[in-house]
Amino acid sequence: MKFETLAIRTQTKRSQEREHSTPIFPTSSFVFDSAEQMRALFAEEEEGNIYSRFSNPNCTEFEDKMCLLEGGEDAVSTATGMAGIFSSIIPFLEAGDHILASRAIFGSSYQILTNYLPKWGISHSFADPEKTESWASLIQPNTKMLFLETPSNPALDIIDLEWAAKFAQQHNLILNVDNCFATPYLQNPLKWGADIVTHSATKFIDGQGRVLGGIVIGKKELIDKVRRFGRQTGPALSPFNAWVLSKSLETLAIRMDRHCTNAEALAKHLINHPLINRVNYPFLESHPAYGIAKKQMKMGGGVVTFELKGGLEYGKKFLDNIQMISLSANLGDSRTIATHPASTTHSKVDEATRLSVGITNGLVRVSVGLEHIDDIVADIEQALGKI
Numbered sequence: 001m002k003f004e005t006l007a008i009r010t011q012t013k014r015s016q017e018r019e020h021s022t023p024i025f026p027t028s029s030f031v032f033d034s035a036e037q038m039r040a041l042f043a044e045e046e047e048g049n050i051y052s053r054f055s056n057p058n059c060t061e062f063e064d065k066m067c068l069l070e071g072g073e074d075a076v077s078t079a080t081g082m083a084g085i086f087s088s089i090i091p092f093l094e095a096g097d098h099i100l101a102s103r104a105i106f107g108s109s110y111q112i113l114t115n116y117l118p119k120w121g122i123s124h125s126f127a128d129p130e131k132t133e134s135w136a137s138l139i140q141p142n143t144k145m146l147f148l149e150t151p152s153n154p155a156l157d158i159i160d161l162e163w164a165a166k167f168a169q170q171h172n173l174i175l176n177v178d179n180c181f182a183t184p185y186l187q188n189p190l191k192w193g194a195d196i197v198t199h200s201a202t203k204f205i206d207g208q209g210r211v212l213g214g215i216v217i218g219k220k221e222l223i224d225k226v227r228r229f230g231r232q233t234g235p236a237l238s239p240f241n242a243w244v245l246s247k248s249l250e251t252l253a254i255r256m257d258r259h260c261t262n263a264e265a266l267a268k269h270l271i272n273h274p275l276i277n278r279v280n281y282p283f284l285e286s287h288p289a290y291g292i293a294k295k296q297m298k299m300g301g302g303v304v305t306f307e308l309k310g311g312l313e314y315g316k317k318f319l320d321n322i323q324m325i326s327l328s329a330n331l332g333d334s335r336t337i338a339t340h341p342a343s344t345t346h347s348k349v350d351e352a353t354r355l356s357v358g359i360t361n362g363l364v365r366v367s368v369g370l371e372h373i374d375d376i377v378a379d380i381e382q383a384l385g386k387i
């Protein structure tokens, strides 16, 4: 079956009421018919729900769908995207190991690598996403994992997944890809040869800014270890949030089509604006990795960034002039959201580090929503006009 059909027709067991739409299973534990059944389930001789930290029908439905949509063998859902990313790293590394990561990764992923892993003797190196020819020189005898994000948040760097998978295989690394910006509808890293894919389901997968969630998907033998880690340390997704996210997947394809056409239209509209130095969007021919984006993504995604000529001051003025669009830290919502990373999310990062990951002083990130494109463009135009 095709993507849209799998996203709608993959359903967990119905209850005895024979409801058409999956119900919510808000239960912390499950009952057993006998001591023998209980023993067999705990011994993992039989499959079934025991306790919602281990599994729950709503989480299983969300995991089954995401597995099919990403082309994975197994998946584990988590309470947030960060819980997923943490759970996709820790089970595979030990003291003395080294992780190679793209420099352009989400801020909290960067913090895991720089603030926490070193405490346990796990070192890291950062690689420039635009200079993959230099990556081989960063490999050490103890390098175990390659961690990357494409397109990256917020700079929209693109890394060639086919190349990355070959590189990882050649150096015997686990290739772990944060696929949050693309969603499984636009890009499937596992199909290019990645070993693990993570998502913050909080973003486009939920798509309406309601719940937090995450997921780790990949090869069976790797996900077994992630599941065991989750069972013991407890980053479980709640049944209610899993239900919301599974329902959201039913409309992911149709929503992403609109996010992408709106985003591309906005990007093209802004290209020649006199206050803007540069517009970034993976499907603009001016993007440095346009050819790679076209090869591995179905459409260009729902996020556009642009650089205002007047730096920090114009960035703040622009946000203050916005009327309809939301100023919010989230993205992937049906409502268009604008942020100015240099004065907000990345204001505590020193300028040199910010610039090295493409966060210039005038950079504005727009998560393009599902409103009519004319209204989105009009708000941005009037906000620029008043600067």
Ligand SMILES: *Cc1c(COP(=O)(O)O)cnc(C)c1O
Binding pocket: 080, 081, 082, 083, 106, 108, 149, 153, 178, 180, 181, 200, 201, 202, 203, 212, 213, 214
């Ligand atoms: C938001 C985000 C995360 C973290 O997800 P949470 O659900 O907020 O924990 C990770 N990676 C990327 C690319 C993100 O945008």
